[in-house]
Amino acid sequence: MNDRAIGIFDSGLGGLTVVSEILAAMPEEDVIYLGDSARVPYGIKSAETIRRFALEDAAFLLSKQPKLLVVACNTASAAAIEAIEQCSSVPVVDVIRPGAAEAVRATDGAIGVVGTEATIASGAYRRAIHELDSDRQVIEAACPLLVPIVEEGRDPSDPIVLHVLADYLARLQRLRPGVLILGCTHYPLLSAAISKLMGPEVKLVSSASAAAQYVRFVMAESGMRRRTGTQGLVSCYTTDNSARFSRLAGRFIGPRSQLESVEHIGTEDLAEALESLGGSLRTPLP
Amino acid sequence: MNDRAIGIFDSGLGGLTVVSEILAAMPEEDVIYLGDSARVPYGIKSAETIRRFALEDAAFLLSKQPKLLVVACNTASAAAIEAIEQCSSVPVVDVIRPGAAEAVRATDGAIGVVGTEATIASGAYRRAIHELDSDRQVIEAACPLLVPIVEEGRDPSDPIVLHVLADYLARLQRLRPGVLILGCTHYPLLSAAISKLMGPEVKLVSSASAAAQYVRFVMAESGMRRRTGTQGLVSCYTTDNSARFSRLAGRFIGPRSQLESVEHIGTEDLAEALESLGGSLRTPLP
Numbered sequence: 001m002n003d004r005a006i007g008i009f010d011s012g013l014g015g016l017t018v019v020s021e022i023l024a025a026m027p028e029e030d031v032i033y034l035g036d037s038a039r040v041p042y043g044i045k046s047a048e049t050i051r052r053f054a055l056e057d058a059a060f061l062l063s064k065q066p067k068l069l070v071v072a073c074n075t076a077s078a079a080a081i082e083a084i085e086q087c088s089s090v091p092v093v094d095v096i097r098p099g100a101a102e103a104v105r106a107t108d109g110a111i112g113v114v115g116t117e118a119t120i121a122s123g124a125y126r127r128a129i130h131e132l133d134s135d136r137q138v139i140e141a142a143c144p145l146l147v148p149i150v151e152e153g154r155d156p157s158d159p160i161v162l163h164v165l166a167d168y169l170a171r172l173q174r175l176r177p178g179v180l181i182l183g184c185t186h187y188p189l190l191s192a193a194i195s196k197l198m199g200p201e202v203k204l205v206s207s208a209s210a211a212a213q214y215v216r217f218v219m220a221e222s223g224m225r226r227r228t229g230t231q232g233l234v235s236c237y238t239t240d241n242s243a244r245f246s247r248l249a250g251r252f253i254g255p256r257s258q259l260e261s262v263e264h265i266g267t268e269d270l271a272e273a274l275e276s277l278g279g280s281l282r283t284p285l286p
Numbered sequence: 287m288n289d290r291a292i293g294i295f296d297s298g299l300g301g302l303t304v305v306s307e308i309l310a311a312m313p314e315e316d317v318i319y320l321g322d323s324a325r326v327p328y329g330i331k332s333a334e335t336i337r338r339f340a341l342e343d344a345a346f347l348l349s350k351q352p353k354l355l356v357v358a359c360n361t362a363s364a365a366a367i368e369a370i371e372q373c374s375s376v377p378v379v380d381v382i383r384p385g386a387a388e389a390v391r392a393t394d395g396a397i398g399v400v401g402t403e404a405t406i407a408s409g410a411y412r413r414a415i416h417e418l419d420s421d422r423q424v425i426e427a428a429c430p431l432l433v434p435i436v437e438e439g440r441d442p443s444d445p446i447v448l449h450v451l452a453d454y455l456a457r458l459q460r461l462r463p464g465v466l467i468l469g470c471t472h473y474p475l476l477s478a479a480i481s482k483l484m485g486p487e488v489k490l491v492s493s494a495s496a497a498a499q500y501v502r503f504v505m506a507e508s509g510m511r512r513r514t515g516t517q518g519l520v521s522c523y524t525t526d527n528s529a530r531f532s533r534l535a536g537r538f539i540g541p542r543s544q545l546e547s548v549e550h551i552g553t554e555d556l557a558e559a560l561e562s563l564g565g566s567l568r569t570p571l572p
Binding site: 152 | 449
């Protein structure tokens with residue numbers, strides 16, 4: 001048993017879909033969430049920049065003494081998971097390996113993956129799937145416009161959303177994988193539209209949902225679950241304006257939202273947290 | 287006469303359309319360009335965050351001793367121009383006032399403006415137009431997906447580009463302004479498609495081109511032009527990966543590109559430049 005909070009970060013708001021799944025599975029847990037909205041999106045940037053930002057985000061959360069760290073951003077998971085694990089004193093859960101594992105379990109056929117430009121370019125899903133089954137066919141598609149479309153708040157049934165999705169999914173529709181991994185925490189908000197285009201035979205695996213299930217498993221295994229009847233609290237930090245964060249968060253976290261607080265934190269404070277953490281590590285940061 | 291360079295910054299690559307226009311008008315001038323690609327885009331962020339980033343960008347360029355500073359980003363111009371002017375020792379040209387002035391000269395009718403969410407929400411174009419003609423009808427439309435579409439490198443004749451544009455421009459097409467201001471330095475790359483949708487009677491004003499003409503005017507007026515027959519150099523700095531910047535820059539700056547160098551600069555160095563500048567100012571930064 002452990003009463004400390006779960007630390008979760010994302011480049012912006014998308015990781016709140018992971019928070020939402022974690023709250024649904026373990027409503028008694030406290031969550032500290034960091035959304036780096038001042039530098040969102042990560043998915044169009046270089047691996048070096050993403051790694052630096054992700055390490056800063058992780059260092060800030062680690063300074064809050066969480067019991068577990070969740071990298072709720074596929075792009076950050078792809079670029080920085082080894083570096084974060086190297087500097088973390090608590091277990092780290094990413095969103096890529098749980099999604100890959102669930103996909104391998106769910107089908108014997110090919111596995112499709114949609115994600116940001118950086119996630120797909122990293123080949124992280126392909127590697128995670130091939131670690132479990134080296135012969136598995138993996139069909140990937142980068143979908144750079146989907147994050148801006150979700151952040152714009154466009155209705156998933158909007159003709160433009162369907163038009164853009166049909167364009168990105170054309171090859172996947174032809175090749176018909178058994179499973180399609182939604183390899184970005186923004187994409188669950190478009191799952192109805194994606195499912196409609198792919199047809200009922202293609203099972204969708206949400207990296208957000210798979211990660212939440214894996215967090216529950218890790219916490220149960222290592223006796224980390226909180227034992228209280230009261231509802232946990234979600235404290236948020238954002239590098240952009242906190243009012244804007246609060247206003248947009250509802251779209252991701254749903255109506256049973258229980259955001260206790262939303263505070264602004266400067267990116268310079270994240271950089272400082274990384275510097276402090278670097279000083280306390282035996283091996284220097286990459 | 288003044289042999290120092292012109293300093294130009296943008297949130298990313300879009301400002302290179304301004305560089306391109308300046309090179310066309312004054313090929314002998316040297317340019318130092320800063321693209322804050324690690325934190326791009328600015329247009330979906332809060333005014334406070336944009337102001338902070340823009341001041342850091344300006345401070346970095348000012349540390350290079352330019353003869354003139356160009357804020358080649360509509361979002362940064364809208365949020366931070368007064369703050370930048372307050373701390374700059376050299377003349378500052380933004381991209382909003384020159385575009386507004388050209389539009390007022392070009393039509394007696396209504397003026398349309400398209401821009402990012404933050405630019406439109408700031409009301410900066412409306413204010414700049416009304417300072418010149420307080421009765422002028424201004425019709426604004428925020429177009430959040432256009433920057434990601436241009437950055438994705440989609441062909442302007444792609445059906446998705448036309449579909450998205452038709453959605454954003456629907457009200458402007460009905461109201462038929464005399465002029466439509468492209469109030470974002472990314473949009474000139476879509477001008478053929480926008481023109482097709484708006485029809486030949488609606489004149490397009492590019493904020494990039496208007497700003498470049500105004501830069502030429504200011505420099506001629508104050509005797510700042512370089513007098514040399516040799517071609518000027520463009521030195522670039524980017525906060526993201528320099529190889530990625532070089533690869534994508536051609537799309538914005540065109541084939542007659544003369545990028546002398548592209549160097550990486552950390553956002554922490556921009557923050558430091560602002561701190562140093564703050565120390566040398568008589569009045570504290572806003």
